[in-house]
Amino acid sequence: MTKLSTGVRGRAVDGPRCRWCRRVLPEQSGAGRKRVFCSQACRQWDWVARQRARELKISEDELVIARAVIDSLYDDLYVLACAVDDTEREMKAGKPTVRSMTEALEWIMEAARPLRDRTLTSHDE
Ligand SMILES: [Zn+2]
Secondary structure, three states, X not given: OOOOOEOHHHXXXXXXXXXXXXXXOOOOXXXXXXXXXXXXXXXXXXXXXXXXXXHHOOOOOOOOOOHHHHHHHHHHHHHHHHHHHHHHHHHHOOOOOHHHHHHHHHHHHHHHHHHHOOOOOOOOO
16 A cells, blocks of 8 residues: 655645545555545546547547636636735734734635635536
């Protein structure tokens, strides 16, 4: 079994990942086929993507994705970047207080949460 390295607070940050959503797969116990997807939904999305790749005659490593999905991802990344920039500025500008750091942490958490929960599948499919 692959030993997972861990990030802050002992959470696994690498090791086997879901082929579709890239989340770390739960540790597998016992023999049997190696798990490739974290869920049936991910298996399904991967299958659909491969079918479309075949139809469009593109490689299985390429993905056609709706612009709205990418736009929404970039929007979330932009909000996170703003939160990081604001917090860096706050930390450089004199003495951070517990209150200012708590506010900064809340702002970063608020900006990061949509990315934690995000998938790249559109909701209308
Ligand atoms: Zn997955």
